[in-house]
Amino acid sequence: MSGTSAYEPAGTGHVRRARSAFTIRLWAVRHARFLEFIYDAFAGVLLTLHPLWKAIGYHRVEKPVVVIESLVKSFLFDCRMCGQCALGDSGMSCPMNCPKGIRNGPCGGVRADGNCEVEADMPCVWVEAWSGSQQMKKKDNILHLQTAIDHSLRGTSSWLRATAEKARAQKELL
Numbered sequence: 001m002s003g004t005s006a007y008e009p010a011g012t013g014h015v016r017r018a019r020s021a022f023t024i025r026l027w028a029v030r031h032a033r034f035l036e037f038i039y040d041a042f043a044g045v046l047l048t049l050h051p052l053w054k055a056i057g058y059h060r061v062e063k064p065v066v067v068i069e070s071l072v073k074s075f076l077f078d079c080r081m082c083g084q085c086a087l088g089d090s091g092m093s094c095p096m097n098c099p100k101g102i103r104n105g106p107c108g109g110v111r112a113d114g115n116c117e118v119e120a121d122m123p124c125v126w127v128e129a130w131s132g133s134q135q136m137k138k139k140d141n142i143l144h145l146q147t148a149i150d151h152s153l154r155g156t157s158s159w160l161r162a163t164a165e166k167a168r169a170q171k172e173l174l
Helices: 019-030 032-048 050-056 058-077 125-133 139-143 158-173
Strands: none
Touching: 019 032, 019 058, 019 125, 032 050, 032 158, 050 058, 050 158, 058 158, 125 139
16 A cells, blocks of 8 residues: 555556546647637637726736636646646646646657656656647647746736736737
8 A cells, every 4th residue: 555545445546546637638638729719719808808807906806717717727637727827839738747847848758658757657748738739720839938937826827917918918019
């Protein structure tokens, strides 16, 4: 028996118990183009609501949006709520699921079967990201260099952050 529990069902380990997350995560990658469409449409709705968010105050809207964002993204993408979402650039495969925390492509230890070197039963996040990105309209986004994680943003809404940044960029164009 591994772990602190007095009872552990036979044939289960931490990876096997998490397999349902892999299944949904892999579904998201296989349907990356559809999810890209949904994600872009939703981003448009959030951007349309920017004047409302600004009037209410982004800081007031943050908490309820984080709850919804966390529920949706943790279910579909096994999201870690890093606050710096890269799903649109990584084939709808969250790079924060990499056990090594690598955000810019696979490490040198990807197994021949495409699985992770750290968790042998888990498909490599970046092998899946490449597969998902090739289905997307913006397939070259996977080539974008991701900045290092700013851990102070953990648990905050990347949806609201992206909305505010797009609104700011639009304002600068005017």
